[in-house]
Amino acid sequence: MIDDYKLPPNNYEAEQAVLGSIMLDAQSDNIQRVFSFLKPDMFYSRQHGHIFKSLSDLNTKGKPLDLLTLADVLEASGELQNVGGFAYLAELSKNTPSAANVIHYANAVKDKATERMAITQANRMLEILYSRNGMSTEDKIEAVQALSMQIDERAKTVKRGGLMPFFDVFSEWLDVVDGRLAQDPASIGITSGIQALDAMLEPKRIVKGSLFVIGARPKMGKTTLYTSMAIHCALNENLPALAFSLEMPRVQLAENIISQNSGVNSKVFYLNDYDDNKFSLASAKGFEIAQNGNLYIDDTPGLPLAHIVAESRRIKRERGVVGMILVDYLTLMKAEKAERNDLAYGIITKGLKNLAKELNCVVVLLTQLNRDLEKRQNKRPLPSDSRDTGQIEQDCDYWLGIYREGAYEENVNQAETEYLLRLNRHGESGVVYAEQRNGIIYPVDQEQAKRRNIEREEKPKSKKGGY
Structure with missing residues (x-):
């Protein structure tokens, strides 16, 4: 039974590298860009998600993102030991190969989060198809198609439905503007031919x-x-x-x-x-x-x-x-x-x-x-x-x-x-x-x-x- 168990998609090393890069080079443009599209719930490890949230909160308040400041904040909230203690935070910084690659690490984390989301949606599709709730076959197929389209859309932004903080929308807008400036067909409008x-x-x-x-x-x-x-x-x-x-x-x-x-x-x-x-x-x-x-x-x-x-x-x-x-x-x-x-x-x-x-x-x-x-x-x-x-x-x-x-x-x-x-x-x-x-x-x-x-x-x- 244990041999058949499959761990959900994740990249533990990339998560560590993102956190280490932030503490090593907090003021770089790449780090600020990471904060614009990466969210705590994208981390598979809960302790990593909690560390990232603390770093993000410090960044929003304009405070230093170094090892000592982070440790003080976690200790004040009673979470330092839950995330591995000061020694683990120091290890994150020490073992990060290069902060210059932080965008690559962050995208790896986001990709795995997208895969986990897709698995969740696939399970919802199965529930709909197996359900005996009075839905017609046509209705079930349409519901499955809608969930499939959500996977495609969320794969681009890893966004959730419902109300979103303006910060999340702002980060999406930055991506769209970047695409327009780069003449990315996905980000620019369509001409009529007239x-x-x-x-x-x-x-x-x-x-x-x-x-x-x-x-x-x-x-x-x-x-x-x-x-x-x-x-x-x-x-x-x-x-x-x-x-x-x-x-x-x-x-x-x-x-x-x-x-x-x-x-x-x-x-x-x-x-x-x-x-x-x-x-x-x-x-x-x-x-x-x-x-x-x-x-x-x-x-x-x-x-x-x-x-x-x-x-x-x-x-x-x-x-x-x-x-x-x-x-x-x-x-x-x-x-x-x-x-x-x-x-x-x-x-x-x-x-x-x-x-x-x-x-x-x-x-x-x-x-x-x-x-x-x-x-x-x-x-x-x-x-x-x-x-x-x-x-x-x-x-x-x-x-x-x-x-x-x-x-x-x-x-x-x-x-x-x-x-x-x-x-x-x-x-x-x-x-x-x-x-x-x-x-x-x-x-x-x-x-x-x-x-x-x-x-x-x-x-x-x-x-x-x-x-």
């Missing part, structure tokens, strides 16, 4: 953990923007993009993506006497996307929120990261029963927002707008125009409307498109201009487009006495 829009969103870009809503009336180019962002995330950001298409079959969506990425009009694919050169170019671009391996498509009709959550978590487990989750579109999803449609869809938008935070990715959600906006003189969309989704303004971090004057005026260039960033909780909002031709988005000169738009708006007013 040059003018990305310029407006700089320097934060589209912040991870955000819900990015795109609203428009039919035939405005929602799907074009949707596929453009998916392709850009997969190829340029080199991150997994998960496209859930409730409106368009996957083969048709793939055709649009290939056409958009190659610049070849999709009409070519329907002609018997097609252009070999164009077809070869389109095929090559399609093969490039396929080889990249970052783009995933799911065209399950009427899928519920639980399906998107489960599939997204699966890719996160398999790939370790998700860049974007794109849903086309909200009111085609299967909503839970509620007194009103807006409440039912509000459950979905909240769930997608939570999923973005959980997976540290961007969720792009398309939504159809009410036709009432077409009764207005100015038909440019507003967040309040979202159909059956009154809560969407509360849940989203970004709200972008798409408007084409050509949809209402035959004499206007049909390609001219306005992207109206009405809501941006992380920065400025505004309007950017582009052209959509054959399902492809092209950049334009922003100042020229703006002037042209102003001149067009002023002409009707001059004919009507300024009204």
